[in-house]
Amino acid sequence: MIAFADLLERLVFTPGRNAKIALLRRYFATTPDPDRGIGLAAVTGELTFAAAKPGLIRQLAMERVDPVLFAWSYDYVGDLAETVALIWPARPTNAAPPSIAEVAHALETTPKAELPALVAGWLDASAPGVRLALLKLITGALRVGASARLAKLALADLAGGAIDADAIEEVWHGLSPPYRALFAWIEGHGPRPDPQAAPVFRPPMLAHPLEPPDLAALDAARFRAEWKWDGIRVQLVATPGGRRLYSRGADDISAAFPEIVEALEAEAVLDGELLVARDGIVAPFADLQQRLNRRSVTPRMMRDFPVIVRLYDLLFDGAEDLRPLPFDARRARLEAWHARVRPARMDLSEMIAFDTIDALAALRDGARAAAIEGLMLKRADSPYVPGRPRGLWWKWKRAPLTIDAVLMYAQRGHGRRSSFYTDYTFGLWRADGALLPVGKAYFGLTDAEIGWLDRWIRNHTTARFGPVREVDKTFVLEIAFDAAQLSNRHKSGVALRFPRILRMRPDKPAEEADRLEDLLARAEGRPRAHAPAVDDGGDEG
Amino acid sequence: MRHPETWLKVRPEGLFCEPGGFYIDPLRAVERAVVTHAHSDHARPGHAAVLASPATLALMRTRMGAGRAGDAQQPLGWHERLRIGAVDVWLAPAGHVLGSAQVVMEYGGTRAVVSGDYKTVADPTCERFEPVPCDVFVTEATFGLPVFRHPPPGEEIARLLASRALFPDRTHVVGCYALGKCQRLIALLRAAGWDAPIWLHGALAAVCGAYEALGVPLGDLRPATVAAREALRGAIVLAPPGAIQDRWARRLNDPVVGLASGWMRVRQRAKSRGVELPLVISDHADWDELLATVAAVEAPEVWVTHGREEALIHAIEQGGRVGRALRLIGYGDEDEGGDGPDDGPKGEPETEPGTGAAA
Incomplete structure (x- = not known):
């Protein structure tokens, strides 16, 4: 479990796609069967447990930790599993941390009544990073900072070009953990696994x-x-x-x-x-x-x-x-x-x-x-x-709709863009003269324009909240978007679909930016009480 | 017997020893100051007279210039007794950074120890903490919550080197505080076998030079600021926390951005800093060290100066001792106390939401 916990830890903090692939590839290349296959299943979401409820974890901690200190710690950390992983007062043991295959097997075969003692023993034998991975895994709350697709690209990388990710995709849904046959095929000492009649996914054609x-x-x-x-x-x-x-x-x-x-x-x-x-x-x-x-x-x-x-x-x-x-x-x-x-x-x-x-x-x-x-x-x-x-x-x-909006806040980007303010929140004027945010855009400017706007933002900052700067409400951005939809989740009452920056308008006075009521008049759809955030895979036809 | 609460007082300038007529780590310029260590929140410029360890005085001169480091500077070696007014004063190592001292004061048949910032684990760049039995122990509580348990620093350095091995072309830049953390990282890297040049942001060079002059070898150090991008391919670069994601870092080659701090223990903290490689390395005592130290000095009464005092006081009282919060405002502006400035080597002060400047 040490290698898996280490992988998770790095993936969570790594923004770059290629870096994530390299981390996954190293894990698959250096971890033996069946652990790597169970790890692969965990990354791709095929491995889910709900063996333990958060209550069980809290109770385990309460048996060993002062309740006042636990409450303060939980308040500070903000995540139950992480709090327990960090605060756990381990009793000395000669046991090694469990392997991920061992954990997966034990969770399927251990009677419920024996689970608390089993988990406590694992926590005693493990360092905080492994404890966190364990607790997230057994409560079914594992969040991996990589998609199933990246795992398949890493596997293709491991195959050294002999097998591409789409070929892996075509057998994938016919396989099951710990994927021994898949690894054997990828490493060149086994045949292509035959999915036979399984309802496998076929990689789509894109435009x-x-x-x-x-x-x-x-x-x-x-x-x-x-x-x-x-x-x-x-x-x-x-x-x-x-x-x-x-x-x-x-x-x-x-x-x-x-x-x-x-x-x-x-x-x-x-x-x-x-x-x-x-x-x-x-x-x-x-x-x-x-x-x-x-x-x-x-x-x-x-x-x-x-x-x-x-x-x-x-x-x-x-x-x-x-x-x-x-x-x-x-x-x-x-x-x-x-x-x-x-x-x-x-x-x-x-x-x-x-x-x-x-x-x-x-x-x-x-x-x-x-x-x-x-x-x-x-x-x-x-x-x-x-x-x-x-x-x-x-x-x-179709030609996008556009608005002229006023830059309100800027946030640092990630990875290559982490030293630049690249995430822009923009707003429109309400009839009473207030400026209300209507959206956020990350794309559309060239590197040179990003550099220019970054300097402007630094020179016009009025307040700072962690990685976010509030700026003078004087700079106009022309925003393109595909549709405006009414929304009562947003203070402005409207949400934009695929907003991006069309151009900077340093020439335009902010008071001449568009009015919120004009945008509302162009919006479609009826308001919703609640709409969960969703990743719809972006714009793809 | 005169209980220390009758002669050790909190004043607006800081903690004042009345029978000695001096302040310890005063927050503004005073007549007579005893300084525990050279971090800027403890060592302020412009005092008339300063007493400190020789290394602390040397580092103060390096950082603020000889003219501002005290009109009269008096060095005091470890365990040398000095009578100031009616008080016997001596210094014991605090293990925080080079020269960092605990101030031991004996008066009226009682002994009080002001430990400043400290850690008790070994550090190749400074003298190790010595517990001094006392009647009142004055402690920090920067990491005063049981979730803060620092892993062995060697393991964290191994993670850095493993990342360098996996991404051999990427520059690995690690944010660290200029005094103490930087030199400790270098020494830990050397101990782990990293003999290649280590490249430094300009703000780190002077203190590294001072450490070497004080007898702490750091190996081949080079200025990153003037280096070509090509030379920094696969290199390890150290820079102040505010520089690693700012304009300065644009010269680096596809950098892996790391940050070495005890705060990196908590994921949300590390995420909010946006770093790719958080390293849990701290120069402050973690929770276990705080409790072990309180027990080792056998003090019936513990005063807590700054940090998360409520949890530590709770634990101290559960252990049958008296705990008291001094609420000294102003410490923690440099190094990890305030979670670190977010921006610029000059550090426009900025704390994370909800932590407060004096947290």
Whole structure:
């Protein structure tokens, strides 16, 4: 468990993606089986325990620690498991810290009544870092600072280029901890594990944003167009081995959307967009947010936020792999499949007829429904290729909405940008003259502009709160965003979708920035009492 | 028997020894000061007369200039008795930084010890703490909560070197306080076999020179400020905590940013500083050291000057002793006492929310 705890500790504090991959790779390369496989399962979220409740941990600590000192300590640290890990007065023992495989095995086989003594023994044998990892693991509260995808990239790295991460992805959901066969394959002393009929995830094909030079070169006759919907990209898989709904990051989200899984009755692998839709009208993304990041779902949620999948593509029809076929052929197969199977809660993404790119541009700019982000252009002869191949699929987002907002606060960035103030909070004027924050943006400026604005911020700071500076309310930023949605979680009453900085406007007086009421008038959707924060995987069509 | 509370008083200037007519670590310029160590919150400039260990005086001259380090400076060696007024005064090592002393005062048949800042674990750059039995022990409580238990410093240095081995091209920059922590890190690195040059931010160079002049060898040290980015590839660089994420650090090659401080023990603290490699290395006693020291000096009464006094006093009283908070305001502005300044080598004072400047 020492190596695993050390890995977690480093991942939590490491911002860089490549550095995280290097840390994971070192762990997989230096930790023996079966520990590394159990560690891999913990990183990818396949290993979850709820063997102990927080109450058990608190009680263990209370048996050894003065309650007043514990209360002060907990108040200071703010996290129960961490408080116990740090404060634990270890009794001398000759026992070694447990291995992660030992912990996983013991949690599955130990009777509940013996658990407190077992955990106390582990805590006695371990240093604070291992104690923290243990306590987080056994309470099911482990947060790993790395995604499952990064773990697979680290495994591909370990394979030394012989096996890529997408190939690992295609067998992944047919495997289970401690992944001995997978490691053997990666290290070149075993065959590729055969997932057989398991409902494995197929790495999706992604699109490039369409920039003006590519647009100019586009041959309209060779492309097909569809709307780009503002939902989340999903993959539906049904095989004789089971049914799954995956996010585009390969997370199994079946439990959150049981009605979709239930509707998928024929053997197939489908690519589509998950949306909340009522009577065929797609609701704003905020509605879908209500259903994301949940382990289970209530009948009421299912009724109030009914979901559908708008189908884009058919990857497998039965056991037949259609991915090598051209888009037009797959589309024909998709339509035939849909007509034959008539699945509930699934419709077909509409094909948009057009003669010229200019005509298409007019259609795109005419689309003002909140849930339409723009257009997808797919080359008629494109096979379904994992990743982001160039020239086959384009996303062509509609022109963004813009506001002129006033810079209010700036926060330091992370990693490479940690010495720069790169996270900007901006606001708009209310009728009474107050400036209210309406959003935060991190992207859109060049390095040179970031450097310039960093100096401006340092020279115009009026107050400081840890890593955040409040600045003179005199600097205008032109902000682009895809949609404005009403929200009663925000003081301003409005939330922006994908805000980014279009340009700096040092020329513009702050009092000429936009008014909040103008933005509210352009906002869509109805206010929500509660919307959990969600990572919808960013902007991807 | 005169109980020390009758002759050791808290005044606005700081702790005052009446029968000796001197202050200990006064917070503003006074006639006569006894200084425990050279950190700027304990050693203030402009006193008329200063008594301290020879190393503390030398470090004060280095940091504030000979003209401001006291008009008259009197060095006092370890365990040398000196009669000041009606009080016998002597110094014992405090183990905090080079020259750091506990001030032992004997008067009217009682003995009081003001320990200043201290730690009891071994440190290759300074004399080790000596417990002095006494009637009243005056202690700090910077890490006065049982969650603060510092790991062996060698383990933390091993983590730094393991990171350097995994990322051999990245500059490893470690934030550390200029006096004490910096030199201890260098000595720990040398002890772990790191013989390569160690590169220093300009604000750290003078004190390192003073340490070497006082007989603490630190090996090959070079100025990072004038170094080419290429030379710093894979190097270990030390800098003040305020510089590691600021403009100064832009010269470094894809840096791994570390910070060496006892506060790094708590994850949320480390996260809020945004560092990639928190190192739990402190020059202050941790919880176990505080309690062990209180027991070792056998004092029936303990006064707590600064830090998290309520928890320590609670534990002291549970151990059957009398605990009392002195509430001296103003300590902890340099080194770890105030959780460290966030910005700039000059340190515009800034504390984290909810901790307070004198925490």
